[in-house]
Amino acid sequence: MSRAKRPQGRAADLNATVFAGSRRAALKSRRRVWKMATLAAAFSLFALYLAWLEANDEAAPHHTDESPLGQAVAQASGRASGAAGPGPDLVRRGEYLTRAGNCIACHTSDKRRPFAGGRAIGTPFGTIYTPNITPDPDTGIGRWTDGDFARAMHEGIGKEGERLYPAFPYASYTKVTDQDVRAIRAYLNTVVPVRYTPPSNSLGFPFNQRWLMVFWNLFNFDEGRFVPDPKQSAQWNRGAYLVEGLAHCGECHTPRNLTQGLKTTERFSGAIQAGWHAYNITPHKTSGIGGWSDQELVGYLATGVAPGRANAAGPMAEVVEDSTQYLSGEDLRSVATYLRSLKPVDRGETRSRGEWGSPASDALALRGTKIEGVNGAQLFLANCASCHQWTGEGVGASAPGAYPPLMHNSVAGASDANNLTMVILHGVRRTTQDVDVLMPAFDRELTDPQIAAVANYVTTRFGNPQSTVDAEQVGRLRATAQ
Structure with a gap:
């Protein structure tokens, strides 16, 4: 009897083992299915969230706050005098603000065609060519509405809904008030239209996929206009508006993180741009400009020279030539006041550069x-x-x-x-x-x-x-x- 029962017991054990193995395999399969379903659901929810953000961004009302070039390239007097066009005061203000933002520096590759774009901007991911921002209807922004222009400045989104690359400093320009953006647009409408199509960007995959800027923005971009600090003086607030926003000083003078966003913990502490060192402009005594007087700071921005300190060269010489020399003394003093208030960053220098x-x-x-x-x-x-x-x-x-x-x-x-x-x-x-x-x-x-x-x-x-x-x-x- 016992010998006859043993084979049957072994068969039963084998069947139980096979059943248990099949059950474990089925459980693993179901877990994989659940994991895939959960991942798909999470991705779908994230996609829906992004779509909701896009829809609400487009539907939300925009803020209505406020903030070379030269006569040879402007037609302000002729166009601004028309009854339907912007007034001459708005155009003149726009010209001043365009200088403060130094728009001509990046958007001009040939001085014979100001603002027509085509300047190559090198990045770790490839070369970006700046667009034509003259009012030419076919190759420039002549068909852009004021809303299109404001969205590009404030949100980094082009006329066709395309994401702009942060070589265009919309992360800083988002702070510029709506009134100032309208003034800049009014001025750009008066410059000579230039029919010119800049070269296409030279970016490898995946950096040529503009939609990926959604993720860059999540980590590096906070959309919103400048809000004055009621605890600070009007001069400080004006300086903050210029330095942090329109003049976008941090775009050159702040180190970059892995994604090429600005390192917020090292703001204005210096960075390398196209081989040039944009120096530390925090008020540290040895590493920065803590030993400079207000007069030296203002004089340097106005002329490019601070005797016994520095002489502007490279990109900074261009900034002085095209932008800061045209700023009012009041605005330059405001910039100096704000720079004085920054957190000093020590880069380890034992003596100041001068x-x-x-x-x-x-x-x-x-x-x-x-x-x-x-x-x-x-x-x-x-x-x-x-x-x-x-x-x-x-x-x-x-x-x-x-x-x-x-x-x-x-x-x-x-x-x-x-x-x-x-x-x-x-x-x-x-x-x-x-x-x-x-x-x-x-x-x-x-x-x-x-x-x-x-x-x-x-x-x-x-x-x-x-x-x-x-x-x-x-x-x-x-x-x-x-």
């Missing part, structure tokens, strides 16, 4: 000396001393057209040699109402090792001796698109 250096006497030591190889002192004497003197003391003292001294100069005293190298490579061009400043470029005259030698000589003799550059770094800076 405190380094003393006159050199190397010319005497080089007399009769046989020079072999690449010698920074010899190259300096041959290429730089005619303007800056062999002592490095410059010519013309603090006169508007002076050749600046190299000691007590922020470019030579910086903690890196980026800007000094870029100045040697590309020179300086800065035109203000007082003077035309020109330093020749040496990118075609000197090799990478020679430029490195000159830069290292200048930082060692007149600036921060810890700031050095090698030929390889010069080569990378030379190759950086401007």
Whole structure:
């Protein structure tokens, strides 16, 4: 009996095992189905949420708050005089605000066609070309309504509903009041229409998918107009409006995070833009501008020069030339007041950029000396001393057209040699109402090792001796698109 029952018991055990295995497999299958269903439901809910946001953004009423160019490119007097068009006061205000926002800098690749776009803006994800914002109906914004223009400025959304890339600083422009946006639009309607289609953006997948900007905005963009702080003065509030909004200073002077949004914890503490160092403009005594007087700050923004401190070059020279030199003294003082109130950010410098250096006497030591190889002192004497003197003391003292001294100069005293190298490579061009400043470029005259030698000589003799550059770094800076 027992022998006859054992096979049946084994079969029963086997059947039970198979049943249990099948049950476990079925449970796993059902769990996978539930997981997939839950994931699909979550994605659907998120998509519905985004659609709801889009619908409500479009349906919601917009706020109605308030906040070169030049006569050669404007037709304000002719168009503004029409009964149906904007008044001349609005157009003049728009021209001033357009200068404050420095719109011409990014939207002009050829000075013969201002605001027609086409300027290449390099990003870690590829190259973006700025659009034509002249009133041409086919290639510009001539068919845009005022609402289309306001939505682009405030929300980063184009006429056809396309997401704009944050190379257009809508994350800052969102703070600009509706009245000021209307004034800017009124002015742009008066500039000469230019029929020109800029090149297409050169962005690889997936960065060429504009809809992905929805996710960028979730982490880096807060839509909304500037709200004055009642606890602060009118001057402080005006400065905050300009610095944080219309003038978008943080877009260059704030480091970027992994997604290329601004690092809010390091606001205005300095960043690298197209090879140039946009310096720390917080009121830290050594790392920033804490040692500058209000007069020096205002003078620098108005002329590009703060004697014994800095001389604007590169992108900052362009900002002075196209924008800040035209701002009123009241607005410049407001900017200075607001910058003073920022949280100081320490970047570890032991001395401020303008405190380094003393006159050199190397010319005497080089007399009769046989020079072999690449010698920074010899190259300096041959290429730089005619303007800056062999002592490095410059010519013309603090006169508007002076050749600046190299000691007590922020470019030579910086903690890196980026800007000094870029100045040697590309020179300086800065035109203000007082003077035309020109330093020749040496990118075609000197090799990478020679430029490195000159830069290292200048930082060692007149600036921060810890700031050095090698030929390889010069080569990378030379190759950086401007």
